[in-house]
Amino acid sequence: MMLPVIADAENQEARPPATAQEPLHEVVIRFAGDSGDGMQVTGGQFTSTSALVGNDLSTLPDFPAEIRAPAGTLPGVSAFQVRIADYDIHTPGDAPDVLVAMNPAALKANLRDLKPNGVVIVNTDEFVPRNFKKVGIEKNPLEDGTLDGFRVFKADIATLTKRALEDSGLDARSQERCKNFFALGMCYWLFSRPMEPTVEWLEKRFAAKPELAAANVKVMKAGYNFCDITGLFQVRYEVLPAKLEPGTYRNMNGNLALALGLVTASRKSGLPLFFGSYPITPASDILHHLAPLKSYGVTTFQAEDEIAAVCSAIGASFGGALGVTATSGPGLALKQEAISLAVMVELPLVVCDIQRAGPSTGMPTKTEQADLLQAMFGRHGESPVPIVAPASPADCFDAALEACAVATRHMVPVILLSDGYLANGAEPWKLPALSDLPDLAVEFRTDPQGFTPYLRDERTLARPWAIPGTPGLEHRIGGIEKQEGTGNVNYEPQNHERMVQLRAEKVARVALDLPPLEVDGDPEGELLVVGWGSTRGAIIGGVNAARRAGIRVSRAHFRWLNPLPSNTGDVLSRFDKVLLPEMNLGQLALLLRARFLKDVISYTKVQGRPFFRQQVFDKIVEVLGGSNGHH
Amino acid sequence: MATTSAPPLTKKDFQSDQEVRWCPGCGDYAILSAVQAVFPELGIPRERLVIVSGIGCSSRFPYYMNTYGFHTIHGRAPAVATGLKTSRPDLDVWVVTGDGDALSIGGNHLIHTIRRNVGLKILLFNNRIYGLTKGQYSPTSEMGKKTKSTPYGSVDYPFNPLSVALGAGATFVARSVDVFQAHLKATLKRAAEHQGTAFVEIYQNCNIFNDGAFDGMVEKATREETTLYLEHGKPLVYGAAKDKGIRLDPRTLELEVVPIVGGVLPDDLVVWDETRSDPAIAFMLAQLEPPAFPTPIGVYRSVSRPTYEQRVIGQIQAQQDKKGTGTLEGLLYSGEVWRVETDGSIVRQGTGSLE
Numbered sequence: 001m002m003l004p005v006i007a008d009a010e011n012q013e014a015r016p017p018a019t020a021q022e023p024l025h026e027v028v029i030r031f032a033g034d035s036g037d038g039m040q041v042t043g044g045q046f047t048s049t050s051a052l053v054g055n056d057l058s059t060l061p062d063f064p065a066e067i068r069a070p071a072g073t074l075p076g077v078s079a080f081q082v083r084i085a086d087y088d089i090h091t092p093g094d095a096p097d098v099l100v101a102m103n104p105a106a107l108k109a110n111l112r113d114l115k116p117n118g119v120v121i122v123n124t125d126e127f128v129p130r131n132f133k134k135v136g137i138e139k140n141p142l143e144d145g146t147l148d149g150f151r152v153f154k155a156d157i158a159t160l161t162k163r164a165l166e167d168s169g170l171d172a173r174s175q176e177r178c179k180n181f182f183a184l185g186m187c188y189w190l191f192s193r194p195m196e197p198t199v200e201w202l203e204k205r206f207a208a209k210p211e212l213a214a215a216n217v218k219v220m221k222a223g224y225n226f227c228d229i230t231g232l233f234q235v236r237y238e239v240l241p242a243k244l245e246p247g248t249y250r251n252m253n254g255n256l257a258l259a260l261g262l263v264t265a266s267r268k269s270g271l272p273l274f275f276g277s278y279p280i281t282p283a284s285d286i287l288h289h290l291a292p293l294k295s296y297g298v299t300t301f302q303a304e305d306e307i308a309a310v311c312s313a314i315g316a317s318f319g320g321a322l323g324v325t326a327t328s329g330p331g332l333a334l335k336q337e338a339i340s341l342a343v344m345v346e347l348p349l350v351v352c353d354i355q356r357a358g359p360s361t362g363m364p365t366k367t368e369q370a371d372l373l374q375a376m377f378g379r380h381g382e383s384p385v386p387i388v389a390p391a392s393p394a395d396c397f398d399a400a401l402e403a404c405a406v407a408t409r410h411m412v413p414v415i416l417l418s419d420g421y422l423a424n425g426a427e428p429w430k431l432p433a434l435s436d437l438p439d440l441a442v443e444f445r446t447d448p449q450g451f452t453p454y455l456r457d458e459r460t461l462a463r464p465w466a467i468p469g470t471p472g473l474e475h476r477i478g479g480i481e482k483q484e485g486t487g488n489v490n491y492e493p494q495n496h497e498r499m500v501q502l503r504a505e506k507v508a509r510v511a512l513d514l515p516p517l518e519v520d521g522d523p524e525g526e527l528l529v530v531g532w533g534s535t536r537g538a539i540i541g542g543v544n545a546a547r548r549a550g551i552r553v554s555r556a557h558f559r560w561l562n563p564l565p566s567n568t569g570d571v572l573s574r575f576d577k578v579l580l581p582e583m584n585l586g587q588l589a590l591l592l593r594a595r596f597l598k599d600v601i602s603y604t605k606v607q608g609r610p611f612f613r614q615q616v617f618d619k620i621v622e623v624l625g626g627s628n629g630h631h
Numbered sequence: 632m633a634t635t636s637a638p639p640l641t642k643k644d645f646q647s648d649q650e651v652r653w654c655p656g657c658g659d660y661a662i663l664s665a666v667q668a669v670f671p672e673l674g675i676p677r678e679r680l681v682i683v684s685g686i687g688c689s690s691r692f693p694y695y696m697n698t699y700g701f702h703t704i705h706g707r708a709p710a711v712a713t714g715l716k717t718s719r720p721d722l723d724v725w726v727v728t729g730d731g732d733a734l735s736i737g738g739n740h741l742i743h744t745i746r747r748n749v750g751l752k753i754l755l756f757n758n759r760i761y762g763l764t765k766g767q768y769s770p771t772s773e774m775g776k777k778t779k780s781t782p783y784g785s786v787d788y789p790f791n792p793l794s795v796a797l798g799a800g801a802t803f804v805a806r807s808v809d810v811f812q813a814h815l816k817a818t819l820k821r822a823a824e825h826q827g828t829a830f831v832e833i834y835q836n837c838n839i840f841n842d843g844a845f846d847g848m849v850e851k852a853t854r855e856e857t858t859l860y861l862e863h864g865k866p867l868v869y870g871a872a873k874d875k876g877i878r879l880d881p882r883t884l885e886l887e888v889v890p891i892v893g894g895v896l897p898d899d900l901v902v903w904d905e906t907r908s909d910p911a912i913a914f915m916l917a918q919l920e921p922p923a924f925p926t927p928i929g930v931y932r933s934v935s936r937p938t939y940e941q942r943v944i945g946q947i948q949a950q951q952d953k954k955g956t957g958t959l960e961g962l963l964y965s966g967e968v969w970r971v972e973t974d975g976s977i978v979r980q981g982t983g984s985l986e
Contacts, residue, residue: 052969054977197967197979246973248980250966260963267959274718294950296957299718299943304743308710311703311740315683315714318701319722323714341704431963468699468715468722471678476647476693478702479686488649489694 024237026085028093029187031180032110033102033123034071035064035078038180042100043080045184049197051251051428054241055084058537059253060092061424062609065281065364072126072134077109084191086240090392090537092425094612098190100183102126102157105135111146119151121186123179125158153232157182157223164222168215178219185223192238195220245430252429254393254422255282258326258352259289261400263296266322268401269408269440274316275324276301276309278331281364282420283354286326306334310351314338317347318477320444320467322404326352329371330360332415333378339413340379343503345477346454346463348407348414350400355419357608366608367420369533370584375415376562376591382500384507386410387561389417389533394429396422399559401438406510408442411462417561419583421610422534448472453487461506463487511563517571521547521554524574527624530600532558532588535581535611542616553620561588564595572598579603579623581611640671647697658809658835659688662756663695665812666725669819670698673723680723683712685737687729688763689756689835706737709744712751713939720940723823725752730771731761734790738770745799747939748827754819755792755832756809760841778840793917793931796830797910803829804913804931809836810849814860814928821930827938848926857921861929866900869925876900877924879912886915888924905933 029046033039040061047059060081069076083093098119101107103126114120127142141147142154161179168175181198188195199217206213227233266273275298277287291300299321303309310325317323327335332353342349355371357363375387386406390399399416407414445451445464453475454463466473475487483490484498519528521543531539536557543555556571558564572578572592579601580589586602593600603619605611645667653659670680680698684690686705693700699722703711708726716724733741733755744751760778761767767780771792775784796804803825807818815833822829834845848857855871867877874891878899889897901912913931920926937945968980 048967052967052977052979054969054971054975241975241977243975244971246971248964248968248970250964250968263962264959267962272718274714276714293957293962294947295954296962297947297951299947301714301717301943303710304739307707308713308740308743311707311710312714312717314703315701315711315716316718317714318711319715319719321714321718337704338707345701431968434959434963437959468681468719469678471676474678474697474699476649476696476700476702478684478693478700479704480702 022235022237023086024239025087026083026089026093027098027191027237027239028081028083028096029098029100029191030079030081030096030110030113031100031183032077032079032106033100033180034105035066035068035076036071037078037102038177039078039080039102042180042184043082045198045201046187046193047082047426048201048251049188049193050082050084050239051249052197053193054244055239056087056089056242056244056428057082057084057251057426058089058092059083059426060421060610063365070134072103072105072131074105074109074135077105079106079110084239086242088242090540091610091613094614098187100187102180102183104131104137104141107141108135108137114150116149117151119153120147121153121155121183123157123183124154125156155186155226155232160222160226161219164219165215168211168218170211170215174212174215178216181216181220182223182226185220185225186227188220189224189227190233190236192236195224244428247430249428249430251426252394252397253424253426254390254396254418255285255354255424256289257394257396257429258400258416258418259286259293261397262290262322262324262350262404263293263298264397264437265401265404265440266296266298268437269322269404269442271320271322271408271442273298273324274301274313274321275299275326276303276312276316277326278303278306278309280306280328280331282356282423283326283328283331283352285423286352286354306331307338310335310338310349314342314347314349317342317349318345318468320465322350322408323348324350324352324404326354328354328356328364329358329362329374332371332374336374336379339385339415340381340383341479342413343379343383343385344479344482346411346503346506347477348411348465350403350407350414350416352400352416352418354423355417357606363608365420367534367610368583368606368608369417369419369535370587370606371417372532372561372584372587373590375417382504384504384562386412386414386507386510386563387417388414388559389561390422391533391536391557391559393422393425393427397429401440405438405440406513408440408465409462409513410460410506410510411465412507412510417533419534444470445473446470452485453477454482454485456502459512460509461502508563510560511566514560514563514565516567517556517558517565519554519556519571522552523554525552525554526575527552527577527579527620528554528556528572528575529579529581529616529620530556530558531581532561535583538611538613538616539581541613542611542620545613545617546620551620551624558588561591568592569596572596572600577601577623579619581605581616581619583610640677642667642671644677645670645697647695649694651695652691653688654839656838657688658758658837659692659756661809661812662754662815662833662835663692665815665819667696669816669823672820673823675723679721680725681715682725682727683708683715684727685729685732686763687732687761688837689727689729690732692727706732706735707740708732709737709740709749709751709753713744713747713749716750717940717943720750720944724750725754727754727756729762730755730757730759730769730792734770734792734795738795742795742799745796745801745828745830748800748802748936750827750938750940752822752825752829753831754822755830756835757792757832758835758837758841759789759844760837762837762840766840791917792832794914797914797917797932801830801932802827802936803933805830806832806834806928806931808834808845808849808928811928818929821933825933827936847921857925859919859925859927861903861905861916861927861931863903863905863930866896866902868896868900875925886919886924905930907932908934
């Protein structure tokens with residue numbers, strides 16, 4: 001049976017009628033080149049400009065772990081995919097419509113993803129036998145039929161760049177490095193974008209070297225004019241602004257959003273932020289974003305290792321700071337003993353795990369969601385912690401606020417599970433009104449009357465936060481089992497069991513303040529698609545496509561993985577089938593099955609890249625027996 | 632924060648209500664007693680004193696001190712204390728650790744804390760054995776040490792804790808002995824006064840698993856012959872009759888013992904200067920050991936250098952002086968920001984930088 005291919009638009013209702021001359025509702029462009037070719041910058045500039053034009057957008061940077069693999073080889077290929085649209089979108093797109101390939105390696109690595117009849121823009125200068133050898137091809141792919149079925153536009157980009165800079169006085173190497181801006185200029189022409197934002201950006205970026213700014217501007221304009229003059233493309237496209245809600249926007253990636261969320265939490269709680277971290281891909285940018293924010297009272301501590309990073313945050317938290325650490329899977333493994341200490345001493349702590357493909361070093365720059373069970377169970381003893389997972393790049397801001405709120409109100413370590421896709425992907429973020437930001441005020445215990453360190457709040461079971469420097473509250477905490485209430489060292493069997501249960505109950509009670517699991521679509525029916533974390537966009541895309549094909553399907557997304565919303569069992573029970581796509585081998589599926597005895601259908605992808613909407617759609621159709629929704 | 636008012640604190644004020652659970656006869660009792668005696672003399676309110684420890688016999692220390700205390704995990708006390716001291720420089724933070732805790736599992740944190748010159752007092756109780764795990768050799772056990780885990784003798788070379796500290800760039804390094812109470816208290820006071828990392832190795836007898844490890848030097852009969860007291864500004868002289876001195880052989884560049892005859896000091900004895908910026912002589916002294924040499928105790932090095940937390944706070948202060956303390960609006964509404972108006976039109980609002 002032929003499965004329908006999903007339409008371009010995720011949500012037909014949101015799709016405005018086509019009125020412009022050569023309009024597109026959306027386009028997916030992938031810039032690909034050598035890791036030294038500046039493809040991330042090129043993609044980033046195209047994205048920023050498109051945001052300012054008013055498009056909705058979503059990006060997917062895809063770069064190698066090697067800083068500079070040998071030039072022209074497949075491992076050295078760096079790519080940046082951006083999807084721009086005139087309506088509300090949730091993913092960076094399944095397959096590119098346009099591929100910019102700066103060399104044969106970039107073409108070879110990315111061509112298989114391009115849509116049929118897609119546009120290929122190639123830098124012909126690099127298509128020489130020497131480079132074919134590097135990627136193991138015999139003949140020139142521009143001539144051997146490889147590109148049959150695509151629309152190919154050739155430009156000798158390197159030569160044209162050099163020509164544009166003939167009189168610049170720059171050396172050959174510096175001239176060569178401008179060529180990505182020629183390609184950017186071509187794309188600006190093809191998609192009718194203004195060049196001013198990039199001109200401004202270049203002038204600021206190279207303020208100290210105005211000759212470089214001028215050279216890049218000149219090359220970009222040369223690329224733009226090249227298209228204008230040569231008539232290389234017969235058509236010119238336009239993607240009109242999306243109907244975004246009125247408000248102030250900023251293009252936002254996950255790691256920056258997370259950093260901003262942490263500083264905001266610091267301000268709203270009145271607690272100085274102490275961020276202890278050890279560099280690790282893809283989490284390091286959080287440290288980079290926070291380090292310059294010293295005027296906000298932020299202390300960043302680049303520790304000697306992952307363990308010191310988390311321990312320093314715990315020490316800071318003991319002293320009354322907002323103690324936070326960030327890492328990726330291997331670092332989380334190293335931090336787990338210390339997180340158990342925070343569980344035992346019941347101090348606030350936020351641990352951000354920007355997940356990447358594992359195990360071990362795995363694929364450090366590629367995304368995955370395979371640390372869920374590590375976050376749940378990767379510690380010794382009964383050591384439960386609340387876990388929150390943001391669903392989009394900008395959502396990392398809210399997730400950070402929530403993680404800090406739960407940590408400080410419930411006196412627990414909280415793990416925040418982001419991933420490489422969210423960390424580096426970007427989307428327009430409607431900035432919150434400052435008056436809408438939650439109050440996270442924290443009260444330290446100051447009254448010595450009746451104080452013991454393990455007294456508990458009746459509702460949350462949180463113990464008091466009594467910080468050193470407070471007269472009369474001198475007390476000792478530590479990793480040894482505590483006597484209930486007094487916090488004194490205690491080895492009694494009944495007390496230990498009681499404390500284990502109290503710590504578990506304390507985490508369970510976090511659910512008291514969590515919103516219920518919301519169902520998008522019918523509240524009951526044949527199929528519910530659930531997900532968590534960064535898969536939300538692809539799931540929304542697949543589900544909406546299914547609905548357009550007449551399939552009745554509902555959707556729900558978990559934000560808190562521990563504790564789960566209190567209505568979870570009820571929601572799952574109201575559907576015949578529950579489908580759960582996740583980027584691991586079925587970790588949340590395992591938890592839901594164990595907890596609710598629901599035979600969740602696990603759909604997994606562990607390729608280091610996100611689900612496609614098409615994949616989710618196809619799976620929905622398959623789960624429903626290919627019946628295509630005629631219920 | 633308000634400070635506790637008079638009457639002045641006494642030793643008793645620093646004793647917690649918890650029963651001390653070290654083995655009877657353990658050297659830790661003597662160290663606890665010395666610390667409890669010294670703390671009231673520091674003039675620091677009790678609530679500002681914090682003791683952070685790792686894991687091991689010595690690391691139970693915080694439970695017995697009526698101050699703020701944090702018994703953390705194995706080897707990590709310096710890391711926890713670094714976070715505490717950096718974010719709360721107003722606190723007086725003491726780290727209590729042992730030879731296994733500090734030099735084996737926690738070696739990395741120890742050297743990095745010292746290299747940063749974090750304002751912590753680090754007391755390393757060195758008994759040259761693992762006590763709490765019941766008697767395995769430690770990184771300071773002498774070569775050939777027979778223990779449960781090394782029945783035929785250990786085959787690895789030991790660490791010299793002072794050499795490690797000096798090598799990591801410690802600004803204050805001292806050694807004392809559990810039973811030398813007066814010396815120990817004086818050394819602790821010196822450590823308390825130091826700005827930056829103050830590293831104190833304390834020889835401590837484990838009477839269960841490594842009894843008599845330091846007998847050669849602690850026994851009253853031989854003490855004066857085997858111990859060299861480092862005193863700033865004084866020549867290195869030891870022996871009950873003050874009849875031996877230490878000089879630097881200019882030819883071999885090694886320290887050697889020279890006899891002092893008739894009380895006349897040779898003029899080439901090393902005159903002790905704990906403030907030397909070059910730690911080379913301190914390092915050489917740290918290598919001296921019986922039987923050929925005495926064991927030097929006292930302050931090996933005391934130099935002044937800005938602390939880590941001072942530099943961290945200095946940067947924050949400098950940025951705040953330059954930019955103010957920042958607003959959430961400035962934080963969030965920065966970078967490439969644009970407005971979508973109600974009619975759908977788009978207005979760019981500037982490209983302010985995040986900083």
